[in-house]
Amino acid sequence: xxxxxxxxxFLAAAGLGAAGLALAGCxxxxxxxxxxxxxxxxxxxxRESLDPHVLPLYVDQARAKACFDTLTGxxxxxTPQPRLAESWESDAAGRRWRIRxxxxxxxxxxxxxxxxxxxxxxxxxxPATTAIAAxxxxxxDLTASRAVSPTELELVLNRPNFLFPLAWGxxxxxxxxxxxxxxxxxxxxxxxxxxxxxxGGPALYTAFDGHWDGRPATGELEFLPVDDEEARIGALLSxxxxxxxxxTPAGAARLDGDDRVAALSAPASAHQFLVLRVDRPPFDDARxxxxxxxxxxxxxxxxxxxLGRGRVGNDMFGQGLxxxxxxxxxxxxxxxxxxxxxxxxxxxxxxxLQTSGAxxxxxxxTAVVARQLAEVGLRVTARALPSENYFxxxxxxxxxxxxxxxxxxxxxxxxxxxxxxxxxxxxTGYRDPEIDRLYYAATGTADEAARTESFHRVLQRLRxxxxxxxxxxxxxxxxxxxxVSGIAPARPNTFAWAxxxxxxxx
Amino acid sequence: MRRGRSVTVRxxxxxxxxxxxxxxxxVLTTLLPGGTAEVVLGPDxxxxxxxxxxxxxxxxxxxxxxxxxxxxxxxxxxxxxSLVTGRTVLDEIADRFGSTALxxxxxxxxxxxxxxxxxxxxxxxxxxxxxxxxxxxxxALQAAPQFALGLLxxxxxxxxxxxxxxxxxxxxxLTPAVLVLPVAVLVASQLGWLSRQVRxxxxxxDRSPHVTHxxxxxxxxxxxxxxxxxxxxxxxxxxxLARITExxxxxxxxxxxxxxxxxxxxxxxxxxxxRDLPLVQGYALLAAVVTIMLNLLVDLLTARLTPVREDAx
Numbered sequence: 133x134x135x136x137x138x139x140x141x142f143l144a145a146a147g148l149g150a151a152g153l154a155l156a157g158c159x160x161x162x163x164x165x166x167x168x169x170x171x172x173x174x175x176x177x178x179r180e181s182l183d184p185h186v187l188p189l190y191v192d193q194a195r196a197k198a199c200f201d202t203l204t205g206x207x208x209x210x211t212p213q214p215r216l217a218e219s220w221e222s223d224a225a226g227r228r229w230r231i232r233x234x235x236x237x238x239x240x241x242x243x244x245x246x247x248x249x250x251x252x253x254x255x256x257x258x259p260a261t262t263a264i265a266a267x268x269x270x271x272x273d274l275t276a277s278r279a280v281s282p283t284e285l286e287l288v289l290n291r292p293n294f295l296f297p298l299a300w301g302x303x304x305x306x307x308x309x310x311x312x313x314x315x316x317x318x319x320x321x322x323x324x325x326x327x328x329x330x331x332g333g334p335a336l337y338t339a340f341d342g343h344w345d346g347r348p349a350t351g352e353l354e355f356l357p358v359d360d361e362e363a364r365i366g367a368l369l370s371x372x373x374x375x376x377x378x379x380t381p382a383g384a385a386r387l388d389g390d391d392r393v394a395a396l397s398a399p400a401s402a403h404q405f406l407v408l409r410v411d412r413p414p415f416d417d418a419r420x421x422x423x424x425x426x427x428x429x430x431x432x433x434x435x436x437x438x439l440g441r442g443r444v445g446n447d448m449f450g451q452g453l454x455x456x457x458x459x460x461x462x463x464x465x466x467x468x469x470x471x472x473x474x475x476x477x478x479x480x481x482x483x484x485l486q487t488s489g490a491x492x493x494x495x496x497x498t499a500v501v502a503r504q505l506a507e508v509g510l511r512v513t514a515r516a517l518p519s520e521n522y523f524x525x526x527x528x529x530x531x532x533x534x535x536x537x538x539x540x541x542x543x544x545x546x547x548x549x550x551x552x553x554x555x556x557x558x559x560t561g562y563r564d565p566e567i568d569r570l571y572y573a574a575t576g577t578a579d580e581a582a583r584t585e586s587f588h589r590v591l592q593r594l595r596x597x598x599x600x601x602x603x604x605x606x607x608x609x610x611x612x613x614x615x616v617s618g619i620a621p622a623r624p625n626t627f628a629w630a631x632x633x634x635x636x637x638x
Numbered sequence: 639m640r641r642g643r644s645v646t647v648r649x650x651x652x653x654x655x656x657x658x659x660x661x662x663x664x665v666l667t668t669l670l671p672g673g674t675a676e677v678v679l680g681p682d683x684x685x686x687x688x689x690x691x692x693x694x695x696x697x698x699x700x701x702x703x704x705x706x707x708x709x710x711x712x713x714x715x716x717x718x719x720s721l722v723t724g725r726t727v728l729d730e731i732a733d734r735f736g737s738t739a740l741x742x743x744x745x746x747x748x749x750x751x752x753x754x755x756x757x758x759x760x761x762x763x764x765x766x767x768x769x770x771x772x773x774x775x776x777x778a779l780q781a782a783p784q785f786a787l788g789l790l791x792x793x794x795x796x797x798x799x800x801x802x803x804x805x806x807x808x809x810x811x812l813t814p815a816v817l818v819l820p821v822a823v824l825v826a827s828q829l830g831w832l833s834r835q836v837r838x839x840x841x842x843x844d845r846s847p848h849v850t851h852x853x854x855x856x857x858x859x860x861x862x863x864x865x866x867x868x869x870x871x872x873x874x875x876x877x878x879l880a881r882i883t884e885x886x887x888x889x890x891x892x893x894x895x896x897x898x899x900x901x902x903x904x905x906x907x908x909x910x911x912x913r914d915l916p917l918v919q920g921y922a923l924l925a926a927v928v929t930i931m932l933n934l935l936v937d938l939l940t941a942r943l944t945p946v947r948e949d950a951x
Contacts, residue, residue: 175808177908178730179678179722188680262691264682331723332908333900334810357808358898362789366804367898370796372811520911521672523681524688556684 167351169616169635171375172364175357178332183315184306185256185263190377191355193303194630195329198337198353199239200306200320203231203249204297205627208398210453210541212297213627216244216307216321226292226576233283236321236344238309244321246279251310253277253287265304267548292576294583295543302544303625323348323633332357349618349636361492368393368611374637375619376611377630380492381439384609393611396621398629400443400452401608404433404493405535406485406501408599411561412531414483415599419476420510424532425462425601427469427508428501434604437497441609445602447595450542452605457588459595469508482511486526486533490519493606494534527559535559535600539608539623546571546590550598560599567593652930656923660709663922667915668701674721674913695721697913708916717923718916720909727920731905735924737809738901741893742886744817745824750879753829754872757836758863761871762844764837772833780830788823788896795819809900820897824890828882835878840871873943880932888925 173191180189184196204212218234236244254274256263276288289296299305309319318326323345324337335355339348356373358364361383364376369392379387379395387395408415408424415421430444443451450456473479485501487494495514502512512532517525526533540548549557551568567590574586594600608629612619618634675691676683692698711718717727756776760769779787795818796804802819806812843849844867852862891903902921909917 170807170810172805172807177904177912178720178725178733179908179912188678188682259687259690262679262683262687330809333808354810356805356810356898358805359904360895360898362792363805363896363898366792366796367807370792370800370804372803372805372807518671520677520913524676525671556682 167637168354169350169352169375169632169637170354170356170373171377171630171632172356172358172367172373173377174359174361174364175332177357180331181315182318182326182329182335183261184308184318184320185252185261185265185304187264187304190624190630191357193625194377195335195337195355196303196306197322197630198324198632199318199322199326200308201236201322202302202305202307203300206298206301206541206625208623208626208628210298210450210539210544210623210626212301215301215627216249217297217300220297222294222296224578226294226296226578227289229287229289229296230280231285231287233285234344235283237342238321239319239325239340239342240309241342242309243282244307245282245310246285247282248310249285249307250274250277250279251312252305252307255308256305263304265299265302267554268299268302268305268544291572294578295541295575298541298544301627324353327352343633345633348633350632353632365611368613371613374613374616375632375635379609379611381441381606381609384441384607384611385439387611392614394614395609395611396619397441397607397609398621398623399607400605401539401623402606403445403449403451403537403602404438404442404491404497404604404606405537405559406601406603407526407530407533407535407559408601409531409559409561410597410599414476414478414481415532417476417478419472420478420481421599423469423472423476423478423508423510424505425469426465426472427505427510428601428603429464429504430462430603431464432504433497433500436500437493438604438606442604442606445604447600447602448591449537449545449594449602450591453539453542455542455584455587455591457591459592464504466507473509479509480511481509482513483532484515485512486515486517486530488517488519488522488534490522491534491536493536497603498534523559527556530559533559539625542587542591543571543575546587547575550590550594562594562598562600564593564597648934656926656930659922659926660712660919661705663919664701664705664708664915667910667913667918670910670913672913673697674915677912678722697721697915704915708919712919712923717920720917721914722912722917727916730917731902731920731924734900734902734905737812737899738887738890738894738903741817741820741824741890741899741901742883744821745828745886746879746883748821749825749828749832749882752825753832753836753875754868756829757833757838757875758840758868758871760833761837761840762863762867764841769837773837776830776833779826782826784823784827784890784892785896787826788819788893791819791822792896805898806900808898812899816897820893820899823893823896824886828886831878831882832875835875836872839874840867843867843870846870869943873940876936876939876943880929880936884925884929884932887928888921 175191176189184200187193187196201216203215203217205215207213216233216236217231220229220231222229233244253269255261256265257269271290273288273290277286279285323340323343325340327336327338329335337353339351341347358367361380365383365386367373368376384395387393408421410416434442434444446459446461485498487498498514505512548554552563552565570586570590574583577583608624615638618636620628622628673692674695674697675688679687679691708718719726720730756772760772763769792804795802803816806816849866852866891907894901894903906921
């Protein structure tokens with residue numbers, strides 16, 4: 133597009149008569165892929181880059197996964213599985229990690245070495261990179277860490293962390309070549325070689341014959357930017373693409389019963405929150421927080437706002453994941469909630485619930501919550517905010533807001549978002565040094581039972597005091613064309629999610 | 639002499655309008671909550687990262703200073719660079735303008751003859767079955783929201799019948815066939831405005847004393863129609879045509895989004911969302927220049943098509 137339709141093309145086309153002329157310059161025909169797997173994602177426009185350490189969007193992560201590898205990969209229950217790291221072990225203190233790399237060639241023929249790994253982690257921790265995974269490596273001592281041999285390295289931590297291998301599988305921890313700085317034509321060890329890319333436009337990759345885990349089943353992989361969900365579904369149903377990422381519950385429902393496609397749903401993948409500021413009126417009053425907690429009907433919320441494509445939440449992050457505690461399900465108690473509202477002297481209190489288009493389920497949930505809380509004596513009205521900076525707005529000015537979070541390992545969620553040292557995610561004003569203590573106790577012990585106990589206590593504490601209510605946990609839906617195999621339903625951020633290395637057309 | 643002066647006055651007014659438009663758009667964009675750094679870095683960024691990037695981009699400076707800097711460049715023809723991509727504003731816009739110009743050109747190519755045909759048929763026999771059918775049809779199409787019509791057409795022609803592709807895939811799948819549905823949606827939604835103007839113009843001209851007189855003089859009907867009724871009847875529609883053209887060239891957000899076409903509409907939305915001021919201003923200038931040029935063109939064409947004015951002068 134770029135060169136073909138520059139000024140001259142535009143002037144000619146604008147001359148009205150020149151209708152057909154620009155067509156020749158624009159891409160290939162639909163469905164002409166042959167061995168080309170076309171996948172549609174919502175995209176980020178011209179600000180996109182292929183830097184695997186700066187990945188604000190799902191499409192960025194998916195492209196990085198095609199081109200690069202990580203040391204480990206997260207399974208569906210969010211535990212680390214070996215990838216480029218063939219094996220690893222720590223010392224008894226959990227501070228020195230010895231990693232053995234598997235032989236893996238880069239796309240340019242060079243072989244992966246320990247120096248590439250060290251360079252990648254150095255780049256991630258450099259503030260100038262603004263890497264999304266930087267927080268996971270904050271305790272890494274890069275001056276003490278070293279390459280033991282070309283295929284073995286030792287990472288040294290400033291404090292013990294027996295869960296460090298989890299960090300190596302996070303999105304944004306892709307291993308790049310030593311001294312790589314520009315990523316206009318990225319070189320990785322991933323299953324697909326970079327071929328072409330226009331920011332905001334399509335990205336094309338070619339199968340890498342030399343991939344250590346075997347050649348991909350499809351010859352080419354093309355990412356198409358299709359922001360509108362309807363358009364993604366249309367492209368899928370008409371056979372133009374083989375995969376459409378991120379479908380709302382309503383979108384997934386549209387695919388039901390259509391034999392041209394299948395909706396793949398990974399359960400319990402994205403958490404829907406109501407966040408209440410514990411340090412601002414009116415929800416600095418614990419009775420009102422409890423009234424909201426007991427006043428909402430989670431079953432109805434899941435049924436109406438998520439069209440039943442999710443599970444009821446129990447005010448804790450991480451349903452179905454490792455370290456999730458078994459707690460009795462909170463159930464609606466209108467009488468008790470109403471009594472609490474009266475006790476707090478808040479009968480008929482008007483509260484604004486902040487919402488936005490940042491998550492497609494916010495608005496529907498807001499309407500349901502408003503109706504439910506009216507029954508306990510709170511007058512809730514929706515306040516719509518711009519979606520572009522919604523999350524930073526509610527962090528700064530929130531009182532009562534809709535929020536959502538994708539899938540992360542529970543330790544990662546706590547370590548990145550819930551500590552007193554991580555104010556970026558302070559949506560409720562709840563800062564608790566005891567959470568920090570429990571978190572470091574959990575990551576600093578080799579005793580799995582003690583660790584589990586500590587994480588349980590963190591989640592229970594957050595549930596009781598933090599002001600964050602998880603009312604539902606929604607499925608993650610993607611659409612796949614009939615006849616395409618090798619794509620599994622997967623939670624976002626896991627290794628299997630948006631992984632097209634085993635995908636096969638027809 | 640008078641003509642020269644009026645052109646000068648018009649040019650001065652146009653420049654003033656342009657300046658006012660850029661100031662207004664600048665003010666409105668700066669009033670939007672959130673800055674470029676915040677939007678670009680996303681919700682995961684720390685306050686410190688946001689501050690650093692804002693300082694690097696220069697968006698932490700007072701709006702007045704930034705506007706002065708931009709305006710200083712703009713008068714010398716330098717529209718600056720995108721805050722997000724670092725590419726020049728002209729390059730960014732040129733990338734997207736091709737697809738939009740193509741869409742606009744094709745839409746006009748289809749809509750104009752159709753509108754003239756429908757408007758003339760209806761205008762020459764007001765109240766006839768042909769008039770009623772054509773007026774009802776174009777009104778219905780005009781009333782249908784673009785997204786609804788687009789979805790309907792996709793559902794029918796792409797998903798059910800499988801005749802036409804459903805999306806341009808952000809440009810990757812752009813073929814002539816992909817453009818059929820977007821153009822159909824645009825034509826359908828614009829046809830009504832245009833054909834009703836033509837109908838009205840034809841109706842009035844057809845019954846005007848001078849055309850009645852020409853008929854009395856015994857001129858053949860085709861000559862009356864082609865030489866006199868149509869030029870006079872179409873002239874008032876040119877303003878409407880200009881509105882449609884500038885609207886389509888300025889970006890058709892719904893259609894572009896529905897068919898994943900990489901055009902100006904999507905570009906404007908993206909620029910506003912990322913608070914990319916130089917780029918937003920660039921698009922605003924583009925729209926203003928297109929509007930002014932089209933108006934000028936329309937004035938010239940109107941003068942050409944309505945000889946009455948020439949006579950009166």
